Amino acid sequence: MSTSSLVPVLLVGVPLSAVVPIGLSRARPNLREAWTFLASVSVLGLAVQATTTVLDGEVVEVGLGHVVTGVPFALRIDAFGALFALLAAVLWLVASVYSVGYVRELDERHQTRYFAAFAASIATTMGVALAANLLTLFVFYELLTLATYPLVTHYETATARRSGRTYLAYTLTGGVAILAGIALVYAVTGSVDFSPGGVGGLAADPTLATVGYALLVVGFGVKAALVPLHGWLPGAMVAPTPVSGLLHAVAVVKSGVFGLARVVLFVFGVDALRSLGLAAPLALAAAATMLIAGVLALRQDKLKRGLAYSTVSQLSYIVLGIALLSPTAAFGALLHLVAHAFMKITLFFCAGVVYVETHVEYVSRMDGLWRRLPGTMVAFAVGSAGLVGLPAIAGFVSKWYLVLGALEADAAPFAAVFLLAGLLKLLYFWPVLSTAAGGGDALDGFSPIAATGGGDREAAHDGGQADGWERRTPTTEATWLLLGPLLVTAGGAVVLGVVPDATPFWDLARAVVAEVFRSG
Amino acid sequence: MTALLASRAAFLVAVVLLGLGLFVLIDDPNLLKKILGLNVFQTGIFLVYVAAAVRAGGRSPLVVEGGGPYVNPLPHVLILTAIVVGVSVTALAAALVARIHAERATVRADELRDGAGEVRDRE
């Protein structure tokens, strides 16, 4: 086994094996967090290594026995896998820093379980990213569900338990659909390996292939939160905010989108889907999801739920971009996969800081928050502007290619949907920002400015009247463990918006598109 | 011909025994009678084997010069074994009923279901 073939194994193995020392360091939090950082830095190094290898035009594949007879248990680093792995690795490191700040500030219970489950989730996400065939992907995909379950139910309240149950019910039912789909595809073609342009042989039985495709789309559509399969996601926001940030905006939901993209581009292939005419229904579902979720978001007062609906909507940008089967749209979709991750994790991190510092969870109570958390709210503004699609932020670039791709595919209505959904984003985020920017002490004229010094949290928490916020500067508004990560991700979103082609994501996305559309 | 009829009759009896045994086994609430039913049921099966061994004009298989035809000895041997098994089962069943009677002061299935002898001392 050469050193490069160790990379995919280590990408999964390192975070997985970190679970053990994390669990054993229960009594010593600093040591425990050191393990997390050690693992996440190593994973980032490995992911960079993998990216370099892929961009050199080399595809690393390593087989580790068989899942079932005829289907190897294999990991492979190709451009698409590297893109997802690199994204998850970068954001895991950032989210780890943030997590430490978050759980310590709030003095959470079960911190060890939290960090252990987090590492396990990343390990399985890496497995999803690097799986060389659909069945291997499925194994990690199911494990990802189990690994994130303790995080969703972290608070062990009745609501958390209910959300956890919903989550398991949705995702494992989706898992069964995926399994059925895999069985059908395998029965027709005899292969579920990922190959750019599809495995071929699907024409042998178009009916079975179609049913298999439908099952796979529905199955992956659960985690990708396609309406009406999105029901679990807003409920899952009961989890601690870093979990919502990394897992419910990046790792978990994107593993659904990733699986969907693997099915569309690497199992069925562009040509087969065109000839079977299977892409249009998926595109319609995605377009509907974008609009419905965009409207539903407008009705949410709880900040994290609003962000969750926004996620539902944004994920469908990616799905629609892929379903359009045009190189430009697919390129835009891949960029948006990255861009949305950076922007949405920023927004969740901001929501987390707002909660940690002020215990505010509802938009209607964010009045004047800008004074208290200036740095945070700037980052929030950057993230939301990006989601709306304003220039110079990541979202603009990806949406540009998405719209362009829609026009290129002669699907002007879909281009309009992209723009309309962006408008809905504006309608959602504008009130949030304007509320936060509003004069705090003006809302309730005679209420005293209760929040002073370190006691502001309790004051704000106890008295609903304490609407006035103390004015602070970015250096004092929150601990750097919280503020640093969100400024980094916001900065990342700007970099992706200003010089997108300087990032490895750009090259990886180009490589994927070149690979997939080689024949067409 | 008569032998054939006789064997047919034997099968008929076997079916009756099977039905009767199973009926008692299922229907009678008395555990001891259930065991008897089981025995009758098994006897029906034994009879099937023994009847299947019959050959027209066959004699018991003590081989002597020019003695044939003989009845098939193998089913008899099998059924001997099966009877031994049946006896063991009956013994164990009887022992269990004795224990039930000692613990619950009844040998009726319906009373057991209704909690006879249940002192309800668990926890």
Place this chain on the structure above:
Amino acid sequence: MSEVLPWLVVAPVVPLASLPILAFRFDRVGWPVAAITATVHTALATWTAWTVAVDGPTRFVVGGLPARLGIELAADALSASFLLLVSLVGLWVLAYTRRGGPRSNLSYALYLALLAGLSGLCITRDVFNLYVFLEISGLAGYALVALGDGRDAAPAALRYLLVGTVGASLYLLGIGYLYVATGTLNMSAMAAELVAVGHDGRLVVAAFAFVTVGLGVKMALFPVHTWKPDAYRAAPAGIAALLAALVSTVAGYAFLRLLLSVFTATLFGVNPLLGASLRAAAVLSVGAGAVLAVRQRDVRRMLAYSSVSQFGVAVAGFALATPLGLAGGVVHLLGHAVMKSGAFAAVGVVEAATGARTVDEFAGLATDVPVTSGALAALSFGLVGIPPLVGFFGKWYIVLSAVRSGAWIVAAAVLASTLLSLSYFGRLVQRLYLESGSRPADTRYGAVSAGMVATAVVAALVALGLGLASAELVELLRPSLSGVGP
């Protein structure tokens, strides 16, 4: 080396015979004798399996007679894997019973009888001999259930005995018909004769029906499953772990063996209705078992009903009568045995440590028994069918085979069984971890030994190992399953 085969049965019988004598002098001689025997038995089984894997199937005819007349013992990859299962589960259950009980000499005598009977079932190729072993293991099983100390133990054991004996008797009736039709008791000779007589005769069809119902009782398929929940509830936990893993599983093996070596897929080819009925029965069992399991409050009864459902899955695989479907059924049977045994052991630990018996009482116990709870959770998800535990892989082969043969209902039922089992196992795991119980704090229960916990943990690890190696297992099984047909 085929001389090893009879020793697999004899090895437990010799100490069994000596136990009553030893018991006069020593009070607690049962466990050591059983442990030594189980170790020797495991060594013999491993040796047999190794021989089969390296040199191919091995056979032995008792008394040196021609196979048609004497009792033929034989081991191929299929028999060897069930043989290994019997000895390994037998071994690790001993780790449980050393502390967790039952500990009397009588119980270990019965344990040895069970071991002998089950081993015999795995290797015999004589249908009547199979009946004898079925009843030996059956008798041992009935008596083992009666070892439970609750007031429900004797009635549960008696019920098990009555139902089980009817099942065995129906099997006896079935092979009587086969004997009449073929004039032999040896399986391969029977198969050859059946080709000559044809598979569509009334005798053959009736024989298959009786054999299926008879062994169906032993496997506890719906609706002849009624003995199972009571028996597993009333038996001592260690015994439940033993019986749940082995008795029905080996009956399932016996059914498969007859299907494979006597009836062959030709039977279903000639009488499509038989195959369809078997599939229907299996699907019914999958559904009914799950529905009944959902409704249980008692954890052990829930696990018992879950078995009804899981055996439905395995039999559905058999009913497809393709090498792939059979392989799936076998992997599922073996995996289920390992996991269910571990689950009963884990439940036994929880009962011993806390006194909890119902799903509700399990609430919040994960903090009291963390390692056991971890094993139980892993095993639960394994039984649901989440990879990489072995529960997933058997289902995969069955589903794939069903899809290939167009048996859509079977495919759907097996997939649905995943969701159904999730509904009750998910509830158990959630209670265990996320809810706080209202257990009275003053109740003090017996300590739990490391061996008891190890039983559950080892089962979980074996389930993981089997899952990771399932493809290799299927490759090993393939030659012994290919006789069935396409």
